[in-house]
Amino acid sequence: MRSPLRWGRASSAPARRAHDRGAVVKVVAAMSGGVDSAVAAARAVDAGHEVTGIHLALSRNPKSYRSGARGCCTIEDSNDARRAADVIGIPFYIWDLSDRFHEDVVEDFMDTYAAGRTPNPCLRCNEKIKFAAVLDRALALGFDAVATGHYARLEPTADGGVELHRAADHGKDQSYVLGVLDDRQLRHSLFPLGDTPKDEVRREAAARGLLVADKPDSHDICFVADGDNAGWLREKLGDRVPNQGGAIVDEAGEVLGEHEGTYGFTIGQRKGLRIGRPAPDGRPRYVLGIEPVSGTVTVGPHERLAIERIHADQPRWCGTPLAPGSVSEVTVQLRAHGDEHRAVVRLDDTGDHVDIELLDPAYGIAPGQAAVLYQGSRVVGSATIDATDRVSA
Known part of the structure; x- marks a missing residue:
């Protein structure tokens, strides 16, 4: 197998054939250190592809990106990914994309909240990192496709294209966070788990001798280690948003309370409003609107x-x-x-x-x-x- 460090151009034809049974292509398997990506890499090998495992170093300070089952992309995760690659029997490398991740995902997350909007960093990571920066590097190095452990299905079309579909296990379906991928990215992607329920994936991992078979799923935002989005944003945005505080008002404009920053709120939020007194009808209030310039947060009834x-x-x-x-x-x-x-x-x-x-x-x-x-x-x-x-x- 050619070294993954040798630069070269990749044809799109092998990537299209990757969605046909029996095709052999050169595949980069993105291995997060979890059970899903490990089994996806193993299945890519079973399909006859030439597979190289990679782990993405996304944190400038890896020790800060995990607490229990929260987050991902830590030193612990990179070690788990390496051990899984050894069991599968594939080469393994770590790609440092921490600067790109910080600029395209973390900074975007902060800027979007500062503007009074609610971002989804997982979509941005898929769009900018996993299926853009990683795919571009993989193609330049002579690979044909990127395989991940996402739960979604790719179906070939009669005209040679590829369609993205929901996973067979709707409870684990991740097609929503892949909805930012374009036609070119889909043609160079493989999702080996799309037709399999999660419990079967864990049983398969155990049968293969993968130590991550019982590893908990990561959740929450990977770069907010303790899950406290508001506290993390307050610390990071302190210098950018000097006048952080503002009023919490009802739809008539009556001031009900004060807050320390609009970035601590999202539309539909109920908990943590700290208004101090109930609505006249006794029903809970929800965040209806966020105005970051004046710092005004408007609340009202659920309807x-x-x-x-x-x-x-x-x-x-x-x-x-x-x-x-x-x-x-x-x-x-x-x-x-x-x-x-x-x-x-x-x-x-x-x-x-x-x-x-x-x-x-x-x-x-x-x-x-x-x-x-x-x-x-x-x-x-x-x-x-x-x-x-x-x-x-």
Whole structure:
């Protein structure tokens, strides 16, 4: 096998054949140190591919990126990934992408919260790191595809393309966070676990002798080790947002309390408001709006969270795009583990702006989140929510 450090150009034809049974291609297996990516790498070997395992060093200070089952990308995880690669019998390397990760994911996370919006760093990591920086480096080094442990399925089309579909195990489906991938990235991707329930993956890992078989899944945001997003943002944004505090008001403008920074709130939030007195009707209040310039956080009853229309931009299409000016019936998912909503999506004549009419109202939807569009199990594409329209009172 050629050294993975030798630079060269990669043809797209082998990557397309990677989705056909029996094809042999050179594959980079992204190994996080968890059970899913380890089994995905092993399955890529079983499929006859020439596989090299890589672990992404994403933290400038790896010891700070994990607490119990939180986060990922630590020294512990890199050691687990290396041991798994040894058991599988594949070469293993660590790629340092910490600067790129900090710029494209961590900085974006801070900037988006500072602007009063709610980001999803996992989507940004997939878009900018795992299927952009990693894929570009892999192709330049002569590889044909990147394999990951994501739970999603890739289906070849009659015209030689590839479609992204939900995983067979809907409880573990991760197609939402992959909705930012474009046609080129999908053609050079492999998701070996898409047709398998998670419990079967763990049993397979144990049968293969992989020590990560019972390792807990990582969760929360990997670079916020203790899960306290507000505290982390308060520390990091202190110099950028000198006037952090502001008022918590109701929809009539009455001041109900004070806060230390709008970045500690997201639309739909109920806990941690510290208003001090209940609503007149005794019902809980929720965050309805965030205005970062004045520092005003508006709260109100749950029914005022109901959204009937979404305005989004920055569309990214998974395969064939929707045509500018078109109207399509879809379902839309608005959170990583949220429900699907029936919707009608309209593109403007430029194709740059997406209007989503929800046939069933959604609650607590925040600008900055991603709207991922589906037709059946197929992921059509995604767009970033810019604004929402509430259901009329």
